[in-house]
Amino acid sequence: ETGVTQTPRHLVMGMTNKKSLKCEQHLGHNAMYWYKQSAKKPLELMFVYNFKEQTENNSVPSRFSPECPNSSHLFLHLHTLQPEDSALYLCASSQEGLAGHNEQFFGPGTRLTVL
Amino acid sequence: QKEVEQNSGPLSVPEGAIASLNCTYSDRGSQSFFWYRQYSGKSPELIMSIYSNGDKEDGRFTAQLNKASQYVSLLIRDSQPSDSATYLCAVIKPGTYKYIFGTGTRLKVLA
Numbered sequence: 001e002t003g004v005t006q007t008p009r010h011l012v013m014g015m016t017n018k019k020s021l022k023c024e025q026h027l028g029h030n031a032m033y034w035y036k037q038s039a040k041k042p043l044e045l046m047f048v049y050n051f052k053e054q055t056e057n058n059s060v061p062s063r064f065s066p067e068c069p070n071s072s073h074l075f076l077h078l079h080t081l082q083p084e085d086s087a088l089y090l091c092a093s094s095q096e097g098l099a100g101h102n103e104q105f106f107g108p109g110t111r112l113t114v115l
Numbered sequence: 116q117k118e119v120e121q122n123s124g125p126l127s128v129p130e131g132a133i134a135s136l137n138c139t140y141s142d143r144g145s146q147s148f149f150w151y152r153q154y155s156g157k158s159p160e161l162i163m164s165i166y167s168n169g170d171k172e173d174g175r176f177t178a179q180l181n182k183a184s185q186y187v188s189l190l191i192r193d194s195q196p197s198d199s200a201t202y203l204c205a206v207i208k209p210g211t212y213k214y215i216f217g218t219g220t221r222l223k224v225l226a
Contacts, residue, residue, distance in 0.1 A: 031212070033214075040218075041218070042119075042203075042216045042217060042218045042219070043159070043203070043205075043216040045213055045214060045215075048212040048213070050212060055212045056211065056212050056213055058213070088158075090158055090159070102147070102207070103149065103161055103164050104149070104161070104205075104214055105161060106151075106158040106159050106160070107158060108157070108158050109157075109158045
């Protein structure tokens with residue numbers, strides 16, 4: 001595997017379900033990010049982890065719960081979601097998260113549909 | 116005022132022409148700027164990064180940065196139909212870990 005991988009690629013869940021999104025980066029980076037992309041809206045940053053520590057939480061509802069066990073893996077745990085949470089969820093990584101000349105690379109995304 | 120602004124388009128150019136995509140940003144302290152290409156249904160793909168005033172060229176792509184005027188642009192020379200996509204401008208918010216993205220400009224290259 002190379003680059004940034006995400007699983008599953010597609011997910012359909014009911015509002016009462018609990019599911020998790022997984023991201024893995026094979027680039028040796030130290031920072032990982034979760035984004036939400038809805039139709040006709042800009043990419044919305046959700047969470048940032050830098051060396052496994054959460055450094056940004058962009059006022060994300062508690063029904064989204066991130067977990068970063070190490071610098072290569074990032075999870076997004078989902079529970080009691082709403083239909084408006086349906087979107088493309090993108091994971092990204094960069095060498096480090098501290099503001100600077102850090103190029104960010106994205107995974108393929110998980111297309112989430114909440115019924 | 117939005118932190119990063121782009122014209123949503125679509126911008127239509129004929130094959131072989133130069134496509135010019137523009138982006139303005141509000142925070143004068145911004146130092147790092149990126150252009151991404153996103154095909155429909157796919158994730159963003161990094162095209163170029165630029166950190167200093169002036170031009171940076173990579174193949175058919177040239178990024179231009181003017182910090183005094185707070186804009187960054189992307190020129191695509193010899194545009195091809197395969198360049199048809201949405202182009203996203205991103206800026207790192209100074210002093211934070213946040214990348215702020217514009218809404219993107221949709222480019223159509225007509226064969």
